[in-house]
Amino acid sequence: QKEVEQDPGPLSVPEGAIVSLNCTYSNSAFQYFMWYRQYSRKGPELLMYTYSSGNKEDGRFTAQVDKSSKYISLFIRDSQPSDSATYLCAMSATGNQFYFGTGTSLTVIP
Amino acid sequence: EAQVTQNPRYLITVTGKKLTVTCSQNMNHEYMSWYRQDPGLGLRQIYYSMNVEVTDKGDVPEGYKVSRKEKRNFPLILESPSPNQTSLYFCASRQYGLADNNEQFFGPGTRLTVL
Numbered sequence: 366q367k368e369v370e371q372d373p374g375p376l377s378v379p380e381g382a383i384v385s386l387n388c389t390y391s392n393s394a395f396q397y398f399m400w401y402r403q404y405s406r407k408g409p410e411l412l413m414y415t416y417s418s419g420n421k422e423d424g425r426f427t428a429q430v431d432k433s434s435k436y437i438s439l440f441i442r443d444s445q446p447s448d449s450a451t452y453l454c455a456m457s458a459t460g461n462q463f464y465f466g467t468g469t470s471l472t473v474i475p
Numbered sequence: 476e477a478q479v480t481q482n483p484r485y486l487i488t489v490t491g492k493k494l495t496v497t498c499s500q501n502m503n504h505e506y507m508s509w510y511r512q513d514p515g516l517g518l519r520q521i522y523y524s525m526n527v528e529v530t531d532k533g534d535v536p537e538g539y540k541v542s543r544k545e546k547r548n549f550p551l552i553l554e555s556p557s558p559n560q561t562s563l564y565f566c567a568s569r570q571y572g573l574a575d576n577n578e579q580f581f582g583p584g585t586r587l588t589v590l
Binding site: 373408410414455462466467 | 479506508510515516517518519520523525531533534565567578579581582583584
């Protein structure tokens, strides 16, 4: 069983839509949860970071962590064409060893 | 400009020919790490280093070596590359500490093909 499972998509939405991206995990020791955005031919960039459970909001982005269900989500409101990218969830128990999901490819259509 | 640099960006080589991919960061970060990215498998951690002379295995270390003799550099060494090491490789660095946000800064990637 993989440490982190993520639906690869692809996901295609119209501009302005709300996007929901999700990951599940199996290791209950994970306490650091991250979402990265990766544009084509580029390295990943950190989008959101959450420690332990709860919600975090930053502009149009909201990250949620439900440790009891081992489930994390990223919501994008008012999606824009510039949000078209691959979104990677990542997790860590210690902050040293990181486990990434396979990534979800998102296309926002103008 | 704060950045992580990798060289080369593209490399085609043959099985068994030793190679080194260099990684350098100018942010004085203690932590550095190497990942490989493959379709359907995502990013997988190869090795990481918490400081000079301190390295540890990630999820997929087989066939790779690393060294951390200077804080800014973290080269990835493939002693005898094989075709299954054909992949996109990323180096990353971050400030190391309990209070940080675990943000890793990634390099631009090195696309390696082993024939």
